[in-house]
Amino acid sequence: MPIAIFKKPGVVLPLVLLLIFAVLLPTAHVRKPHWQWIGYVTPSPDGRTLTAKLMFGEPKADGTFCEQVTDMEVRESASQVAIGIQVLNTCAPLVSWGRTTTTDIGYPFDVNLHLRAPLTGRTVVDKETGQPIEIAQPSDRS
Template sequence: MLLLTACGSQPSWQAISIATLSSDGLTLTVELLFGQPKPDGTYCEQVTDTDVLESSSQVVIGIQVVNTCAAPFPWEQRNTFDVGYIFPVKLNLKKPLGERAVLEKENRWPVRVKQPSGDS
């Protein structure tokens, strides 16, 4: 899971440490941790972009998020949630992952890939 820490309403690429691989090897699912949904069921956090760059030896993944409820200035920021809500983001691959390494886009750090325990 990933805790979002973006400041203001600027989109930012999120650090990704864990992704779950689908049984066919073609989808990586990353679970982001969003704040409590608003009364209308929508979240303040919104995924604005995803990126999947594949090569023969690695897959680089990225998820960009913006907090639309954030104060425009850091000193106006409040803690908007005490409990996190899991928000899954699916990233589709062109070819099965196989033995390729998975890295996150922002810093090129390795992403731990959990093998499927049964898709639903």
């Protein structure tokens, strides 16, 4: 009796397509935000704001970037400040089965992170990896 359903016209193709989709779906890359690598930060003169210079892809014709900051995190302790900036590439396909390629040319994009207390000798680390992030002085970087 269950095999009788396959004899009806128009049933086999949708079932085959559904099976293929079910097999391929776990291998897909879904567009989602990721925590961006931060090369260095520059503190403000009062030490209460850190400016992270991110590198994004080439701006679109209207001057906006495909990448959008979706979240920022700052965790402060007496000895360190852990920071993270989450970015979503809105130009990437919603679902893909390959890698999204980007250009090697980076365009600077500044993100300001606000601290509750001045930086004053604390180290800055990446919230995901715990790796130190360079602290540049305003005159060190342009």
